[in-house]
Amino acid sequence: MDVRLLGSGGWVPSDRRETASVYLREGANALVLDAGTGFRRLLTDPDLLEGVERVSVVLSHFHLDHTAGLVCAHALAGVPVREVWAPGRLIAGSTADDLVHRLLGPPFLAADRDDVLREILTGIHELEGDVTIGPFTIETRVQPRHAGPTVALKVNGELAYCTDTAYDEENAVFVRGARVLLHEAFHASDETDDPIHSAAGEAARIAAAAEVERLVLVHVHPLLADDDDLLGFAAKRFPASEVGRDGPLLGSTVFDRAAR
Ligand SMILES: [Zn+2]
Numbered sequence: 001m002d003v004r005l006l007g008s009g010g011w012v013p014s015d016r017r018e019t020a021s022v023y024l025r026e027g028a029n030a031l032v033l034d035a036g037t038g039f040r041r042l043l044t045d046p047d048l049l050e051g052v053e054r055v056s057v058v059l060s061h062f063h064l065d066h067t068a069g070l071v072c073a074h075a076l077a078g079v080p081v082r083e084v085w086a087p088g089r090l091i092a093g094s095t096a097d098d099l100v101h102r103l104l105g106p107p108f109l110a111a112d113r114d115d116v117l118r119e120i121l122t123g124i125h126e127l128e129g130d131v132t133i134g135p136f137t138i139e140t141r142v143q144p145r146h147a148g149p150t151v152a153l154k155v156n157g158e159l160a161y162c163t164d165t166a167y168d169e170e171n172a173v174f175v176r177g178a179r180v181l182l183h184e185a186f187h188a189s190d191e192t193d194d195p196i197h198s199a200a201g202e203a204a205r206i207a208a209a210a211e212v213e214r215l216v217l218v219h220v221h222p223l224l225a226d227d228d229d230l231l232g233f234a235a236k237r238f239p240a241s242e243v244g245r246d247g248p249l250l251g252s253t254v255f256d257r258a259a260r
Contacts, residue, residue: 001026003159003180004048007038008244010163010186010197010219011065017246019065020163020219022182024155028053029134033153033161034060035084038246039069042076054081056133060163061150062092062099070100071109073120083123085133091142091149096126127151141174146196154178160212163219166195167202172209181212182244184219188229190236200230204237218244 002025009017019036030052032039042048042055049055055076060066076082088096104120105113117124130139139154145166152162152174160178162171175181183203187194190201200217207215215238217230224230227243234241 001156001158005038005216005218005244005246006032006041007034007036007069008218008220008246009036009038009065009222010184012222013037014222017220017222019068020060021066021069022161022218023048024136024159025052026135029136030055031133031136031155032057033155034058034066034163035069035073036065036067037069040072041246043072049076049079052079054134055079055083056081056136057084058127058133058138058153059084059086059151060153060161061087061146061148062103063147063164066164067103070104073104077119081123082121083125084121085125085127085131085138087127087140087142087151089126090128090140091151097124100124139174141171143168143171160210161218162206164196165198167191167198167205169206169209172206175206175210175212178210179213180216181207181210181214182216182218183207185217185230185234185243186219186221188221188224188233190233200233200241201237204234204241207234207238207241213240215241216244217241220244 004023006021007018018038020034021038022033024031086096141152143165150164160175163184185200186197187199189199192199
């Protein structure tokens with residue numbers, strides 16, 4: 001499984017980071033966790049879609065730094081299956097179909113509401129719990145500690161993604177068994193009293209409690225001047241920490257089962 005951070009930042013893009021989006025590839029299947037501004041890399045780096053027959057976007061929630069990139073979903077038109085899986089009923093009190101149509105329909109993007117499923121996407125699916133999408137099995141956990149709930153995701157039991165949550169020790173239970181944890185670290189500190197976001201030290205506590213092999217800090221604050229400021233607080237509690245950067249593959253050997 002190839003993994004690439006399309007956007008390692010949170011809230012708004014910066015010169016160094018697009019906002020939340022993670023790309024995973026298995027053969028002709030691309031799975032994208034969140035569609036923040038980093039999602040535009042599917043347009044600007046065409047290699048990402050080379051040979052792809054199905055793009056499945058799974059949303060952790062609906063905030064714009066996780067969904068605004070869908071503005072370029074038109075660019076996926078050459079991919080036969082283009083779908084969004086969204087936790088509408090699970091966390092947002094409405095259906096995925098309604099919410100995605102609101103996001104991509106008039107007057108925000110498409111000229112006609114029917115164009116959303118005629119020209120932009122081929123499917124909108126309700127993410128209501130664990131689900132299998134092609135070669136990817138997705139486990140879900142509702143995270144209650146954000147401005148409205150969000151969903152933590154675990155893919156193929158190997159990669160866990162916990163973002164837009166304050167420190168939540170229940171996540172360690174959910175993450176356990178995964179090899180790599182992508183956890184938000186919005187604050188360069190050991191702890192924070194922010195009720196909706198985590199500090200680097202808190203992400204590291206989840207990684208240590210879950211006994212993962214590797215922690216990658218994501219949803220980084222756009223005004224973070226030096227990645228080492230963030231890394232220091234995480235590495236103190238969990239040495240195998242790194243600060244996520246847009247673009248490069250996340251050491252594919254970590255996911256290379258054949259090499260294990
Ligand atoms: Zn966010």
